[in-house]
Amino acid sequence: xxxxxxxxxxxxEVFGPSQQDGGPELVQLLTPEGxxxxxxxxxxxxxxxxxxxxxRDMVLTRRIDTEATALQRHxxxxxxxxxxxxxxxxxxxxxxxxxxxxxxxTYREHGVAWCRGxxxxxxxxxxxxxxxxxxxxxxxxxxxYTIVIGAQxxxxxxxxxxxxxxxxxxxxxxxxxxxxxxxxxxxxxxxxDVNEAFIFAASxxxxxxxxxxxxxxxxxxxxxxxxxxxxxxxxxGFGFPGVRxxxxxxxxxxxxxxxxxxxxxxxxxxxxxxxxxxxxxxHTTTDDPxxxxxxxxxEHWKLKDPIARLEVYLKRNGLAEGSFFGDIKxxxxxxxxxxxxxxxxxxxxxxxSMFDHVYAEMTDELAAQRxxxxxxLSTFADAAEEA
Amino acid sequence: xxAQRTTQKVTxxxxxxxxxxxxxxxxxxxxxMGEDVGKLGGVFRITDGLQKDFGExxxxxxxxxxxxxxxxxxxxxxRGYRPVVEIQxxxxxxxxxxxxxxxxxKMHFRSQGRSRMPMVIRIPFGGGIGAVEHHSESPExxxxxxxxxxxxxxxxxxxxxxxxxxxxxxxxxxxFLEPKRQYHADKADLDVDATPQPLFSSRVVRRGTDVTxxxxxxxxxxxxxxxxxxxxxxRSLEVxxxxxxxxxxxxxxxESVRRTGRAVVCHEAHVNLGxxxxxxxxxxxxxxxxxxxxxxxxxxxxxxxxxxxIEEDFLPDLDRVLDAVDRSLAI
Numbered sequence: 001x002x003x004x005x006x007x008x009x010x011x012x013e014v015f016g017p018s019q020q021d022g023g024p025e026l027v028q029l030l031t032p033e034g035x036x037x038x039x040x041x042x043x044x045x046x047x048x049x050x051x052x053x054x055x056r057d058m059v060l061t062r063r064i065d066t067e068a069t070a071l072q073r074h075x076x077x078x079x080x081x082x083x084x085x086x087x088x089x090x091x092x093x094x095x096x097x098x099x100x101x102x103x104x105x106t107y108r109e110h111g112v113a114w115c116r117g118x119x120x121x122x123x124x125x126x127x128x129x130x131x132x133x134x135x136x137x138x139x140x141x142x143x144x145y146t147i148v149i150g151a152q153x154x155x156x157x158x159x160x161x162x163x164x165x166x167x168x169x170x171x172x173x174x175x176x177x178x179x180x181x182x183x184x185x186x187x188x189x190x191x192x193d194v195n196e197a198f199i200f201a202a203s204x205x206x207x208x209x210x211x212x213x214x215x216x217x218x219x220x221x222x223x224x225x226x227x228x229x230x231x232x233x234x235x236x237g238f239g240f241p242g243v244r245x246x247x248x249x250x251x252x253x254x255x256x257x258x259x260x261x262x263x264x265x266x267x268x269x270x271x272x273x274x275x276x277x278x279x280x281x282x283h284t285t286t287d288d289p290x291x292x293x294x295x296x297x298x299e300h301w302k303l304k305d306p307i308a309r310l311e312v313y314l315k316r317n318g319l320a321e322g323s324f325f326g327d328i329k330x331x332x333x334x335x336x337x338x339x340x341x342x343x344x345x346x347x348x349x350x351x352x353s354m355f356d357h358v359y360a361e362m363t364d365e366l367a368a369q370r371x372x373x374x375x376x377l378s379t380f381a382d383a384a385e386e387a
Numbered sequence: 388x389x390a391q392r393t394t395q396k397v398t399x400x401x402x403x404x405x406x407x408x409x410x411x412x413x414x415x416x417x418x419x420m421g422e423d424v425g426k427l428g429g430v431f432r433i434t435d436g437l438q439k440d441f442g443e444x445x446x447x448x449x450x451x452x453x454x455x456x457x458x459x460x461x462x463x464x465x466r467g468y469r470p471v472v473e474i475q476x477x478x479x480x481x482x483x484x485x486x487x488x489x490x491x492x493k494m495h496f497r498s499q500g501r502s503r504m505p506m507v508i509r510i511p512f513g514g515g516i517g518a519v520e521h522h523s524e525s526p527e528x529x530x531x532x533x534x535x536x537x538x539x540x541x542x543x544x545x546x547x548x549x550x551x552x553x554x555x556x557x558x559x560x561x562x563f564l565e566p567k568r569q570y571h572a573d574k575a576d577l578d579v580d581a582t583p584q585p586l587f588s589s590r591v592v593r594r595g596t597d598v599t600x601x602x603x604x605x606x607x608x609x610x611x612x613x614x615x616x617x618x619x620x621x622r623s624l625e626v627x628x629x630x631x632x633x634x635x636x637x638x639x640x641x642e643s644v645r646r647t648g649r650a651v652v653c654h655e656a657h658v659n660l661g662x663x664x665x666x667x668x669x670x671x672x673x674x675x676x677x678x679x680x681x682x683x684x685x686x687x688x689x690x691x692x693x694x695x696x697i698e699e700d701f702l703p704d705l706d707r708v709l710d711a712v713d714r715s716l717a718i
Contacts, residue, residue, distance in 0.1 A: 104462075132497040137465065144497055148489050154455060155490070158462020165418075166442055166466070192482070196455035203450050357500040358534050360558035363587070363634035366534075 002204060023230065029251040032304040034312030054095065054250045056328050058087040058307045059109040062098040063332040064120045065281075067339045068110075068127065072285040076343050077127040081108045085248070085280030088306030089213050091115060092253025093181060093275070097262055098169070099141065100178040104156035107145040108203040108213075109183050116142040120335070121342040130346050138357040149184075150191035153210065156182030157197045160206035160264075160286075169207045170267025179207040179264035181257075181387050187218025189234070190226045198238040200272070207264035209257065210272045212233075213247060215279035220292040235272035247275030248306040278304070351377070389436035400570040401578055402544035403433045406551035407471065409579075411441050412640055418449040418463060420456055421473030421509075430475055431511060431570050453483035460506055460572040461490050471555055476567075478521025484529075491560045492535030504560040507551070511567035513539075513605040513655045514702055515690040517695045525604075525656035530562045531633040531665075538633040539586060540564040544575040544628065549583035557586065564632075567604035572698055573608075589636040591643060595625035598649040598712050601640060601666055603629040606620035606653045606703060613708035623712065624691045632662055640666070641673050649715045653703050658686040679717035683711045 022028075027042050065083050072080040083090065086117060094115025097103065103112055110123055123132040124251050126145055132146030134359070146152035160180040163169055166179045188194050201208050214231055216223050216357040227234070235242025253275055260271035278301040282289050314320045355370035411417045416563050419434055419441075425448035428435030438446035450457045451475060460470035475478045480487070494504045500652065514523030531538045539561050540655050541547045547565065554561040584590060592607065593614050602610040607628045614624035625643050629635065644650045652663035663684035665702065685703040696716055 024572055131499065134499065136501045137498070138501075143465075144502070148485065149460065149487065154458025154486065155462040155465060158459030158464075159466045160462070161459060162463045162466025162468055165468070192452075193454055193458055193486070196450070196452040199452065200455050200459050297714050298618065357496050357498075358535070360495055360500070360503050360505075363537075365634045365637075 004130040004234075019384070022244060022246060025169040025230070025232070026246050026276060027243060027252050027256055028246040028249050029255060030249045030309055032248070032311045034310050034314060034316060039255075040133050042252065044251070044255045044258070046251060051251075051310065051314060052320055052324065054091055054254070055307070055310050055320075056331070057091040057095065057111070057114060058310070058312050059328050059332055060248065060335055061087050061091060062307065063336055064110055064114065064123070064339065066120070067336045068124060069281070069285060071340065071343050072127070078129050080127050080285045082281035082284065083108050083110050084277075085278050085301065085306070086213055086215055087111055088250035088310075089247035089253050089275035089277050092250045093183075093211050093257045093273075095255050096257035097141075097181065097338045098174075098178070098261075099348040100176070101261060101265075102141045102143070102156075102163075102178065102180045103183065104143045104151065104159070104180065105183045106146055106149075106185065107147055108152040108185075110185065110261075112113070113142060118142060121339060121346075124339070124343050125346060128343065128346055131351055131358065133240060139369055149245075150188035150197075153182040153184055153194045153197035154200070156180045157206050158200045158207050160201065163207055164204070177265035179209060179261045181209045181211050181261070183211050183213070185218065186210075186213065186214040186216065186223050186231060187221070189231055198235070198240075200237040200337070201270040205267070205269040207267065208270045209264055210270060211257065211275065212273065213277055215247075215277050217279050217283065217289075217293070219283040219287060222293075226232060230274070232274035237274055238272075241268045242271065242272035242274065244274045244276055247277030248304045248309070250306060250310060264378055271382045319369070336347060391421055394578040396431070396574040397544045397548070397577045398571050398574050399541070399544045399547045399565070400433055402547035403551055404437075404576075405577070405579070406434050406548040407434065407437060408440075409548075410471075411437065412442040412471065414555075415445075417469045417471060419473070420449050420460060420463075420476050420566060422449055422451055422456070424448060424473050429473060429524040430662065431567065433509070433570070434473065443545060449533075450463055453481075454486050455620060456535075457483040457491060457508065459484040460488065461504065463501070464504050464506050465494075465502055469507075469555060471507040471509060474508060474510045475564070476522045477510050477524040477526055480508075480510055480526060486531070486537070486673050487562075488533050491577045492533045495559070496535055503558050505555075505558045506560045507554045507563050508560065509551075509563045509565060511558065512564045513566045513568055514692060514698050515568040515605065517658065517698070519695070520692065523695070523698065525654065525687065527562075527564055527632055528656055528661050531662060536560055536562055536633060537587070537607055537631075538562045538564070538629045540604035541630070542564070542566060542569070542602075542604055542628050543573070548577055548579070550586055550630070551694075553583065553586035564604055568605050569608070575595060578595055581618055582622045589627055589629045590641050591625060591629060591639055592628045593624065593626040595623040595647070597623045597647060598715055599625045599627060599640070599643040599647045600708065600712070601627050601629055601650060601652045603632060603654065603662075605655055609703060609705060610653055610708060613705045613712070616664060617709060617712060622712065635669070637669055637673070640670065644670055644674045645677040649706065649716055650682045650718050651711045652682065653685045653708055653711075655687050655702055657689050658671060658684050659689045661686055666691050683715055685711045
């Protein structure tokens with residue numbers, strides 16, 4: 001029933017049960033059953049090689065996640081933020097990037113990191129507690145994992161403003177024009193910083209794609225606690241387009257992200273992409289989702305698995321030769337072994353290294369504190385290797 | 388002769404404005420961003436005329452959102468720019484507090500030195516302008532307590548000119564505190580060809596022998612007035628303008644206190660856990676056997692900043708500094 005009060009449509013209808021599977025606005029190119037469907041705006045032709053590449057990326061990303069979860073259970077990691085179920089959203093978004101584009105991740109973008117060429121072992125450092133991010137963001141065009149929810153969306157917007165000033169937006173040169181992707185989740189959409197990022201990006205027409213993985217859960221809180229309308233519809237209120245894509249469909253996610261990135265590179269400003277997906281695992285390895293959600297829901301989403309649907313499509317259409325799937329499995333096993341060995345071999349940092357990078361220009365008082373600590377350590381019998 | 392050519396009388400507001408202009412001329416990566424900093428030239432006119440001369444890409448009127456200002460400045464810094472952001476008033480810095488403390492301060496550390504944050508966060512601070520709530524605060528200790536930030540406070544037009552340029556040239560993030568009551572007050576002779584004192588150093592601004600008074604920002608003037616009044620009563624106060632709050636430059640302070648044996652710290656911020664607490668602790672650790680009396684603190688009371696009709700009772704003034712000097716000398 002529509003309201004007749006003059007205040008617009010009944011929000012219960014807008015956000016009602018019809019939205020549970022993403023609603024009619026969901027952009028999809030590959031159904032959960034592995035059927036290739038078409039979309040009037042976001043359709044693309046994918047080569048068999050490209051599709052096999054997506055499959056490989058997703059399988060290996062899932063393996064990274066599985067191994068890291070196991071490493072946490074074995075006490076080798078302090079914590080791990082799982083991405084199980086979100087592989088398509090991340091690989092689609094990651095593979096749509098050009099080398100010169102720049103990514104600002106949360107702490108869960110392991111699949112995007114993979115696409116940027118980052119050794120997955122380096123992701124583990126933060127979760128093992130041996131560093132807080134060990135890669136050069138400028139080398140990989142991939143920022144450090146950001147723990148404070150939503151803070152990086154402002155950094156992404158500022159970085160995009162810098163690109164505008166550097167003259168790498170809207171020149172028409174595909175090797176020069178660049179854009180930024182800001183990753184965040186449904187929980188972060190409630191943060192002030194994210195909303196301020198929308199406002200700054202809109203105001204300056206900054207080349208940034210706001211890529212929201214709506215995995216339906218912010219730890220224990222369901223999406224209904226964060227929003228009363230579909231998230232992508234918020235974008236219009238900020239003055240830029242929003243689109244909801246099936247985040248378990250790597251083809252659609254790739255197509256939509258690529259279009260949004262091109263829009264940004266062309267100087268047409270920000271876009272909001274809501275990748276509609278589901279967090280199949282826990283928030284992190286410290287979380288217990290059985291306390292707040294029904295296993296029925298998880299079972300429902302298992303049927304939408306991003307990898308299974310692409311596997312069905314590849315097999316049914318003869319796009320991968322017989323050894324392909326076995327080869328990928330072997331590669332995943334090898335990757336798993338490498339991660340296990342590499343993780344355990346990661347050395348602890350020297351205690352005195354905590355003083356090294358507090359400032360670009362070391363202060364005398366901190367140097368004195370460091371030296372005092374070193375002198376203190378040297379009073380112990382086994383001091384030599386400690387500092 | 389050359390001094391005549393390059394020396395001019397300027398206010399603190401003008402000195403800061405000239406400092407910003409010089410920094411922007413020197414390095415085209417320097418950007419100014421904040422609320423009303425463009426056409427209006429800032430509510431205190433510190434950025435007056437800069438947008439006209441450097442354009443809207445370099446002098447950026449921002450949406451009204453402090454976290455957004457600092458957060459986007461982080462991104463600009465990561466892209467290689469040197470943003471100078473203006474927080475319109477001290478009490479409005481708190482929406483940006485998370486970005487300053489969790490991001491600006493920690494980025495260099497987190498990245499193992501790969502990502503620098505050469506950002507200056509300018510904050511007009513302190514009271515005495517008859518303002519409404521949130522316009523007269525002194526939040527310096529909250530930033531000095533945060534590793535990764537550097538915090539300085541200028542007290543006069545000449546320092547304003549030089550310290551701001553030095554802060555902009557610094558590869559670390561600097562919280563730059565400007566005593567807003569002084570913006571349009573006393574003029575001083577500024578020689579733009581002079582060699583400036585290093586940024587992270589304190590300075591003895593009046594020599595004395597009986598008590599060392601430590602001040603920064605707006606209270607330097609208060610301390611100097613107190614020293615003048617004390618001299619009429621035969622008491623000799625030494626006044627140190629700390630200038631830098633993080634890191635502290637304690638060498639001149641220790642040298643002074645070892646001579647006088649007495650120290651009084653004076654700031655507008657609340658006394659409890661303020662800069663005076665840290666200064667008293669360090670002086671006690673380093674000058675214990677030279678001290679003739681405990682280090683005393685004079686500051687804002689541990690109340691919220693009061694309605695402006697009684698703000699002069701809240702703020703440390705000449706008489707309260709002299710009262711502390713009396714108490715120190717009575718021991």
